[in-house]
Amino acid sequence: MSTSTTRRIRGSRRRRSFDLRATAVYFALLALLLVVLGFVVRAAGAVAERRPVWTAVLCLVAASAAVLALRGRRRRHLAERAAQQAAAALQEATRTALDALEAPAEECPRSRVPTVDGMPADDRAPVDYEALDPDGFEQAVAALCERDGCSSVEVVGGAGDLGADVVAVDPQGRRVIVQCKRYGDGNRVGSQELQRFGGTCFTVHEADVAAVVTTSEFTAPAVEYAAQCGIVCVDGQALRAWSEGTGPTPWSLGHQTPTAP
Structure with missing residues (x-):
């Protein structure tokens, strides 16, 4: 088994x-x-x-x-x-x-004073643009453009800018080119400066509205040349009115079809 x-x-x-x-x-x-x-x-x-x-x-x-x-x-x-x-x-x-x-x-209300160098300005007092350096003045003008409805606002001033310090698009979709002249009293913007800007603002930068903004004034020949070319001149008094909200913006005075110089 x-x-x-x-x-x-x-x-x-x-x-x-x-x-x-x-x-x-x-x-x-x-x-x-x-x-x-x-x-x-x-x-x-x-x-x-x-x-x-x-x-x-x-x-x-x-x-x-x-x-x-x-x-x-x-x-x-x-x-x-x-x-x-x-x-x-x-x-x-x-x-x-x-x-x-x-x-x-x-x-942000329209009459508000723009911010300069990252510091908010007092709404009760206008910005002292003459106290700014050239770069600060360009930034202040760009802030005004952005405050009043412009889009794509850029500060492009510097070497080789060919006269364009601030570039923006206004509320109507027009291309705005601004040249900033921060001058002291007695130093007015002359016709030669307007002629240099007029030679590039429309042909090179393709501006629909071209403006020169200064803290000073323009000479009579400069104003005459600007009127012929369709360039808007904003002197110190007009700049203060624009900043305080009591005056027009440069693009509201812009010429639609500039006359060639």
């Missing part, structure tokens, strides 16, 4: 099935959260100086989202719901922060 040895077969452990769909959803939500976090950090940096309270709120929300993401490896389903809620909160906070950035520009 033979004795057979019975081999005991151990039951294999049942492996946990891999859920591809749940894993894909988890990583998609995590990627979305990272994109939103990057956008919020960029927006928060822009408002950090003017809106410190919002900056603190965004940092707290971002920290909470990061903690929830780390815990997601153990509690996946809870982390998915928390990530969705955090993403919604971050989007809402981003919209609020962007609204806060846009609010000052929408509430």
Whole structure:
């Protein structure tokens, strides 16, 4: 009689099935959260100086989202719901922060004195343009253009500017080229300076409206030449009226079809 040895077969452990769909959803939500976090950090940096309270709120929300993401490896389903809620909160906070950035520009009245060198001017006193250096004067004129509805305002003055110090687009969509002359009393803008500007403002810079803005005055020949060419002359008195909101803007006086010199 033979004795057979019975081999005991151990039951294999049942492996946990891999859920591809749940894993894909988890990583998609995590990627979305990272994109939103990057956008919020960029927006928060822009408002950090003017809106410190919002900056603190965004940092707290971002920290909470990061903690929830780390815990997601153990509690996946809870982390998915928390990530969705955090993403919604971050989007809402981003919209609020962007609204806060846009609010000052929408509430700026037309008669407000422009900002010079990043410092707000007193609304009750006009800017002393003669006290500015040439670069500061160009910045101040650009601020006036932006204040009164111009878009794409740029300060391009410098070596090789060919007479263009400020470039802008007025509310009617016309291209505005401005040359800035910060002169003291007794130093008037002459016809030769107007002629040099007239030779480039329309042909080179393709201006629809060309203007020369000065803190001083223009000579009679300069005014005559400007009238023939369609160049707007803004002297110190007209500049103060423009700045205070009691005078016209240069583009409202601009000639549509200038006469060739």
